[in-house]
Structures are given as C-alpha cells and as structure tokens.
Amino acid sequence: MATINDVARLAGVSKATVSRVINNSAKVNEETRAKVLYAIEKLGFRPQFSAKALAHSKKQFRIAISLSKRMELIKDSNDEIGQFYGIILKEIKGMATIYGINVKEILLESPEKGYDGYILIGGDVTKEILNNYKIFKKPIILLDHYILGEKIDSISPDSFTGAFYAVNYLIKKGMKHIVHIHGPLNSYGFKSRYNGYTEAMISAGLTPVYYEYDDINNNIDIVLKKIIETEIPEAIFASNDMTAIRIMDELKKYNIKIPDDISIIGFDDIPRAKKYKPSLTTVKVFKQEMGNMAFKRLYELMLNENTHPVRISLYTEFVKRKSTR
Amino acid sequence: MATINDVARLAGVSKATVSRVINNSAKVNEETRAKVLYAIEKLGFRPQFSAKALAHSKKQFRIAISLSKRMELIKDSNDEIGQFYGIILKEIKGMATIYGINVKEILLESPEKGYDGYILIGGDVTKEILNNYKIFKKPIILLDHYILGEKIDSISPDSFTGAFYAVNYLIKKGMKHIVHIHGPLNSYGFKSRYNGYTEAMISAGLTPVYYEYDDINNNIDIVLKKIIETEIPEAIFASNDMTAIRIMDELKKYNIKIPDDISIIGFDDIPRAKKYKPSLTTVKVFKQEMGNMAFKRLYELMLNENTHPVRISLYTEFVKRKSTR
C-alpha cells in the first residue's frame, strides 16, 4: 500500500514535490521529475481519492444546475417540478453546502461559462444543447436523462425495469386490456417506461396500446375521451404520477370508479401520490438518492477521479396502494 | 458546511462523542445523545465520506472475488479469461493493495462466509447462486453481469449501445446481410449485444439472423459450416473477440478473405484483437475502469455510503481495424 510518503522517500524528495509531479501543479526539475516518476512506477503508487478529496475540501468550486424553459412553464400550472425535481434539487444543494460548493441555477437553453461543473436536469436536453455545454470543457452530468450515442455521465432511475414489473403486476392480476399513456418519447425516462411496458405486454402475449399526452397543452381530457369512447380498459399505466393523477381527476368526472372499474399506476412516487384519494399505486423513484449520486459523481469528475463516463441507473421500487386492484 | 466539530461545539460535547452517536459505536448517555442529535439536525450535518474513508484507511477489510467453474474450464483451453477477466482482476487486486485490503479468489458456486464484501464475476451468476451470497448480509457487486429484478449493484459495459453502433457501421457501409453469432443469452452482456444488433438491423429495415455458439463445446466449426452452407454473409458480428477470432481462424480454412469477402466485428477489445492478422475491428470494453469502479463501489458499500443499489454501465468505444471494409 504505497503512499505518497513512500514515493517521496524512494525518490529522495519531499512529498510536496511528489504531489507537484502527480498533478503537474508547479514547475519541477526534469531530473527530479524523472526520479519521482520512477519511484511511482516502481511502487505502483496511485493517489488515494479520499485523501485527495479531503485535502481539497476547502477549495471553492462553483457548479451550475440547468433547468429547461419548459420546466419553468409547467412550474406555474402545477407542482410537478417541486414534487419531483424539487426534491432532487434540494438534495444537490444540501450536498453542495456540506462540501462548501457554490451552486447557481441557470436556464438550460442559455449555457453560462465559468463554472467548474454542470448538472443538466431532465429530458429536455438535446444533442444541440449539450454541445453548447461541451465546449466549456468541464464535467457535465445528465440528471434523469440519457442521450444515445453521447458519452456523457448520466444518472437516472431504472425506468425500464420499474415499468416492466409494474405492468407485470397488472398482468398477474389477470388484466389484459392495459393501456399506456406516455409523455414525449424524446425524454429517455419516458421512452424506457414505454419500452418496459411494451416488453411486459408482448412477453405476456398481450397487445400494447399507447396514447401520447402532451403536458404543455395539458390535453388529458381529450386523450381520455378518445380512450373511453372505444372501451374502458382494465388498467392505465401512466408515464408519471402527475399524469396518473390528472387521469384520475378526469375519470371521476365520468363517474368511473378506481380501482373497481379501472386500475391506475403511475411512476415517480411524488409526495402527492400517497395523499391522493384513492392513493396512487406507483413505482418509486429514489429522488434524493439521485440528487446525491449526481452531486458525488460531479465532484469526482471535478477532482479528475474515475473520469471514464458512465451511466448510472438507480433501482426503483413498486409501491402498491389503493388505485389498483 | 457543518463539520463534526461544529456539531460538537453546539452540543457541548467532544467530537469523539459525536462520532459515537453517528456510528452507534459505543454507549452514549441518552441525554447526551439527544443533545448531539439535536445539533446534527439543527446544523444539517452529514459526515463527509472522504474524511470517513481516510480515517478508516488502516482498517483491515477482507473481500472475496468469485469466479465460476465454467471460467476455470475455459481457462485451460484458451486465454479468454486472462485477456478479459484477467485485466479486470488485476485492477481490482491493485486497488485492494492500495487500500490495504485483503483479496481472496473463491469459487462462485461455493460461497464462503466471512468476508466484508463480494465481487461476483461474469454472466454465470444465477438467482440461486446470488441467494447463497445474499444470506451473508454483506455488500455484493455483480461485475459484467446484471440480473433482471435483482436489486444488486452491478457494473457492466454498455453492450447495447456498443453493439448498436458497431452494426450501424456495417449498415452504413451498405451491407445488408449481417449475421450475429452470440454466446449464451442468460449472460446479460451477450443478451444486450444481441438486442443492440437486433435494434440496429430492424431500424434499418434489415432482417436479423442469429446463431448461437457454445464456448464450452467450442463448436464454432459446426456453426460456421451451417452459415456458409446457405450463403456467405457480408459480415459477422460476434458476441466477443474470442469468438470473432475463432471465426476468422475457421474462415481461413475455407479460404474466405477478410475483409474482402466478409467483414468481422468482435466485442471487448482484448489484447489479441490488435495483434491478430487481420487485426480485429471491435468494440472496446474498458476493462481496467470496470475493475476500478467495481472496487470503489464495493468500498463505498462496505463503509455504508450511498447504499441505494445502482447499475453502472461504462460507455464503450468502436475501434475500426482491418477485419472490416
């Protein structure tokens, strides 16, 4: 277990010098550098991240969190943002405080230079937007999103598995006519839930039925009308809890009983899901943990640790409540 | 940025006591505990992982790495294990040395109690085997594997995307008749590559053609014969480099020219891929980084940090060499 001290001793220099060599943080005589490099090689030394991080802990980093225009729009009409991204945001800011790091919220569509790292939130990030951040040459995290082909660190819930098991729950209850109402599929999360639903249906020999719902126009009444006009399905699996709740609101107008006439499942487990009558069966997304991991990962990257980009999926949890049989 | 010192000061105790409260590591008077808890709450204190890890760095952990019987079997007939898992293993052991942690290799099928953490390697881990490890109640990492429905930390390459882009490369070259030779699909990695291939083919309007290859019986000659008997495809995408190399060996016997008559793509980028004539076009899996991440994640878990289980996928990289047009 070679430490910087061992290297220093073998190379016959001080550990400060070793540190300088490792980090290229100051001029070092070529001969000295060679000696140090040799010792590092010889001992198989690799700096320990914890020690590095600790020593850095008073360093003043600045990070930016980017939220899209669309979120700002929706924010006014309902509390979707607060119930989901709000929790994530709070965690990130909390972690930042602990680590003594400055956080600024900026508009996703207007990238601002000058931060040590960026967390881009939600499914509105496109390749084009991303490119405008890449040019800053600073670490970037996609939170609750992923873009195929982009080697950018990404943190998201395991939507596929979550959806798969939720729909399977309905199937095991003997239901066959299960429809999926989903948000825009350019959002990776929605797309994965869509895929999870599809996979569950197909492998059970059932026919998937999809309806798209646009949360900006909030056209759930129209969508639902269309669904009901043909036949009331046994269950609806919605892309997220907000949508599920709106569906239930609408269903009440038609005097359709939940869960007796129809079962509803959402996704996210926002606080409201539990309070609503009937309480909403859903797939819990670990929002706080997502925020935490996003922060930690960004912190690692800012300290140049483990820089190979990764995609992190957090396991979800099926939560049975009153909206399903 | 509250530290343990701030908490101690506010609670009017020493930081040693605060530490005892946080970790439940020793008896603490109920009143004192209450004061400390209050201070923690008030200040929003959360211990900093780096500091914790550093302080723990002399603690003697013991971890086990489990390799399957099948790997032992294959190991004799070729160097597949060394070329792929060998690199991963080496990295894990290297990290362990740095962290002063003891590593023992054990047989996957014979779980041994008494370690502080386990890394289970490869696609041979079944739910049943996993259960025998779970009862130890110690952190477990699945390396290069994932089991649907099991909430166990998992590290693997992003095989789907890797395969998708590799096959797309061939498609863009104008090829239409591309077959996939894959290993056992209970291995998550093989399954994902299979899915990536399928997705690429289907979305290009092409028909996927699959052949399974069993690396224990090493029946590549039979498989290849079957393929050629009908028609020589324009390209073969193999589940991994070892298989691709065997295919090329076999192809030479038929005097079929690579890449003129047929293009070959593998997966993994094992050292041999580069040396082989013709050098093998492949998808690079970051083996060392995988080992590194597996170790780090296990270490976190052993220190009770960030315990929510996650799936980590490492981005891959397409490497164009001479075996493709």
Place this chain on the structure above:
DNA sequence: TTGTAAGCGTTATCAT
C-alpha cells in the same frame, strides 16, 4: 526548484 508544516474531517486509542 524544493522542503516544511499546517490543515482537511473523520475514527480510534487511550486516559480519565
């Protein structure tokens, strides 16, 4: 250009 030494936030040993 290099070395000395303080300091980062925890844990753990040893007193009390």
Place this chain on the structure above:
DNA sequence: ATGATAACGCTTACAA
C-alpha cells in the same frame, strides 16, 4: 460515559 489527541494520505501556503 466522555474527552484529548494522534493518525489517515494528500494539497498548498510559506520559507528557504
């Protein structure tokens, strides 16, 4: 039951 203090491995003023 609690406190004082050394130690963990590294970075970074400040000195030389």
